Structures are given as C-alpha cells and as structure tokens.
Amino acid sequence: MGNYFPRWINWLPLKIAVCLGFVAVGAGAAASYYFTPKYTRVGYEPTQPVAFSHRQHVGELGLDCRYCHSYVESSSHANVPTNETCYNCHGPDKGQVKKDSVKLAAVREAKETGKPLEWIKIHKAPDYVYFNHSVHINRGVSCVSCHGQVNDMEVVKHAEPHSMGWCLDCHRKPEDSLRPLDQITNLNYKPEQLSREDFYGKMVAKGATLEQLAETIGAKEEAKPTDLQSLISIAEKAYGPKMTQTEVGCQIKARWHITPPEDCTACHR
Ligand code: HEC
Ligand code: HEC
Ligand code: HEC
Ligand code: HEC
Ligand code: HEC
Structure with a gap:
C-alpha cells in the first residue's frame, strides 16, 4: 500500500493548505482594501486654493452652514459656494473685509479674472452609490454625524469612513443620531441642552x-x-x-416613522 501512490502525494494536503492560506490572505487583503477605505480616506485633507477656515467663519463668526452650502436641505447634492458668496464680505464693493490680506490674494485675483476658485473635492461617493443629502437633513441627521466637527476645522478633512458598513450602522440604529431639525447645523448641539x-x-x-x-x-x-x-x-x-440621546432619538424615530433602508437596491440603483 505504501508505494501505491507516488511520494509527492504525501505533500499534497500540505500544499493545498499552504495554497489556500495564500488565497485567504490575498482575499483578506483585497477585502480590507475594498471594504475598509477608512485607511485611505479618513484624514484626507487636500491643500485648497485659498486657506479658507471653517473654524474662523463658522466657529468664530457664527455663519450657518447653509449660508454657503445652500442646497443641502433641498437637493440630493450639497454644493460648495461660488466666488460670489465670498465677495459678499471680501468683494471690493462690499466693505471688503481684510482687503490687504495675503491669504485673500487668490480671492481678489479670481474677482479680477472672473475665474471660479477650484476647490478640491474631499467627500465623494462612488458612482454606483445613490446618496441624497436633503433626505438625511430633513429627517434629523446632522452634518456632524457624517462630516465630523467641521465648525472646529481649520482645514476640512475626511472625518468619517463613508464605507458601506458605516452607512448601514446608522441605518440599523438611527435613534443614536436623530435630533430636532432646528439643531441640524448646530454642530455643538447636545441632547441634554434641550x-x-x-x-x-x-x-x-x-x-x-x-x-x-x-x-x-x-x-x-x-x-x-x-x-x-x-x-x-x-x-x-x-x-x-x-434629556438623553436615546430619549430624543427614539421619540423622533417613532413620531416621524423613520425607517432607513437596508436593502441593496436602496443605495445601488
Ligand atoms: C463662508 C462659507 C462657508 C460656511 C459658512 C461653511 N462652509 Fe463648508 N465649505 C466652504 C468652502 C469654500 C469649502 C471648500 C473648501 C474647503 O474644503 O475648505 C467648504 C467645504 C466643506 C466640506 C467639504 C466638501 C467636500 O469637498 O467634500 C464640508 C463637509 C463642509 N464644508 C461642511 C460645512 C458645514 C457642516 C458647515 C456648517 C457647520 C459649513 N461647511 C459652513 C464654505 C463654507
Ligand atoms: C459673512 C461674511 C464673510 C463671508 C461670506 C466670507 N468671509 Fe472670509 N472672513 C470674514 C471675516 C469677518 C474675516 C476676518 C476675521 C478677522 O478679522 O480675523 C474673514 C477672514 C477670511 C480669511 C483669512 C484672512 C486673513 O488674513 O486672516 C480668508 C482666507 C477668508 N476669509 C476667505 C473666505 C472665502 C474663500 C470665502 C468664500 C467661500 C469667505 N471668506 C466668505 C467674513 C466672511
Ligand atoms: C448622512 C450623511 C451625511 C449628512 C447628514 C451630511 N452629509 Fe454632506 N456628504 C455626505 C456624502 C456621502 C457626501 C459625498 C456625496 C457625493 O459624492 O455625492 C457628502 C458631500 C458633501 C459636500 C461636498 C459636495 C461637493 O459637491 O463637493 C458638502 C459641501 C457637504 N457634504 C456638506 C454637508 C453639510 C453642510 C451638511 C449638513 C447641513 C451635510 N453635508 C450633511 C454625507 C452626509
Ligand atoms: C447617521 C445616520 C445615517 C448615516 C450615516 C447614513 N444614513 Fe441614510 N438615512 C438615514 C435616515 C435617518 C434616513 C431617513 C429614513 C426615513 O426617512 O425613514 C436615511 C435614508 C436613506 C435612504 C433612503 C432615502 C432616499 O434617499 O431614497 C438612502 C438611499 C440612504 N439613506 C443612503 C445612505 C448612504 C448611501 C449612506 C452612506 C454614504 C447613508 N445613507 C448614511 C440615516 C443615515
Ligand atoms: C445604506 C446604503 C447601502 C446599502 C443598503 C447597501 N450598500 Fe453596498 N455600498 C454602499 C456604499 C456607500 C458603498 C461604497 C463604499 C466605499 O466607497 O467604500 C457600497 C459598496 C458596495 C460594493 C462594492 C465594494 C467594492 O469595493 O467594490 C458592493 C459589491 C456592494 N456595496 C454590495 C451591496 C449589496 C449586495 C447590498 C445588499 C445586501 C448592499 N451593497 C447594500 C452603500 C450601501
């Protein structure tokens, strides 16, 4: 019986095991590359054409997000403001805040040439994902849940992973995030203040x-x-x-019948 099979057969189970091991490691690496983009995305902080500071304009001056991101409530896409919004305060005809500032040189130049400032996009859902801003904003989800504490950021960075698992975590338990609509753009809101x-x-x-x-x-x-x-x-x-988050979140969820979708076709149409 001993020499009925060629000798290499003895090694076959080991070879298969090693081979499967490689496949598993390879697939694991691929899966973590594809499914956990937080390693590549979270923290992404490109250098913008103007050193625009949210901390200064929101945290200190107290501007509301919607002053500049005017479509978030009404449209599926959020917008970055056009130059005109900046000229409301930094334009030559309107008082011109900090008119000699070097930091505003690019804004003055844009005004002269009429060319839009080219802001580098930070958050981008893949094309095969359907996402709608206004739906979330009008159902009690704040900017801070998805973009982090932007009001404190000198430079905007990607604060949350925006992976599929991350979307679903909230869809399964929205009560952990829901808040009254008048607090959506108040990024310092705490339920105990209500x-x-x-x-x-x-x-x-x-x-x-x-x-x-x-x-x-x-x-x-x-x-x-x-x-x-x-x-x-x-x-x-x-x-x-x-008041606690559970209290506020559960009431809003029940009263407004909030049921975020978990089926594939809701986000992949
Ligand atoms: C005075 C205008 C202004 C206000 C007010 C403002 N933003 Fe912005 N926001 C900008 C500009 C300009 C950019 C593009 C440059 C940058 O990333 O800093 C931007 C970029 C962003 C981005 C990144 C966009 C991308 O490319 O992915 C997010 C997220 C954001 N803002 C959220 C907020 C939130 C939340 C608030 C309110 C707390 C807010 N912004 C208030 C002007 C403003
Ligand atoms: C509602 C008025 C208002 C709007 C709109 C506004 N800013 Fe400002 N911005 C200010 C004020 C006020 C300051 C200066 C605060 C201070 O004195 O330190 C400032 C400061 C700045 C500075 C820093 C200047 C320096 O030398 O420190 C930059 C850069 C800037 N803004 C860019 C922008 C851009 C880009 C936009 C358009 C997306 C914009 N601002 C929209 C009011 C505004
Ligand atoms: C439920 C999560 C969620 C909430 C809440 C949310 N955002 Fe976003 N935001 C996203 C996603 C996802 C993207 C990328 C969308 C895309 O590529 O179509 C994005 C993109 C943006 C952009 C970039 C738009 C562009 O075209 O460059 C801005 C600006 C922005 N959001 C501002 C806001 C503001 C302001 C609020 C609050 C009023 C807010 N967002 C609330 C998830 C969210
Ligand atoms: C912090 C919580 C939260 C996060 C994060 C979140 N959602 Fe939602 N989502 C909700 C809530 C709340 C609703 C509203 C459900 C309702 O009205 O019953 C909703 C509704 C939706 C809907 C159905 C409404 C529509 O637009 O057709 C889609 C699709 C959706 N979300 C996609 C996404 C995607 C994609 C992401 C990740 C990029 C995401 N959501 C992240 C809370 C969240
Ligand atoms: C709440 C929204 C949501 C639901 C529901 C959802 N997905 Fe996704 N899915 C996403 C987002 C967002 C991404 C993109 C993640 C990224 O950019 O890293 C994604 C990515 C994917 C990818 C691509 C992975 C890659 O890296 O190429 C596949 C495949 C996928 N989803 C399948 C499914 C299937 C199957 C279901 C149903 C069981 C489902 N999704 C349900 C939001 C959703």
Missing part, C-alpha cells in the same frame, strides 16, 4: 398624543399621563433629570 417642556410640547403641538409619547418612553400601563407635566415626570423617571 428642555423636556419644549421638546414634548412641540411634539404635542404637531399632533402626537400623550399616550403615544409615553408608550415610546416605555411607561407602564398604570402610569398614564394626564397632561404635559405628568408626561415629563414619566420621562424624568425613565431617563433622569436631563
């Missing part, structure tokens, strides 16, 4: 019943709220003296 009276009062004004609100809090049958004040007491018992 007042329950105000939050639940607005929900009731929009047609929510005290029973619905209490049910989402998870109140027991016997703790039926009779007025706003008793609802607030139920919330305090459940979540503590300050």
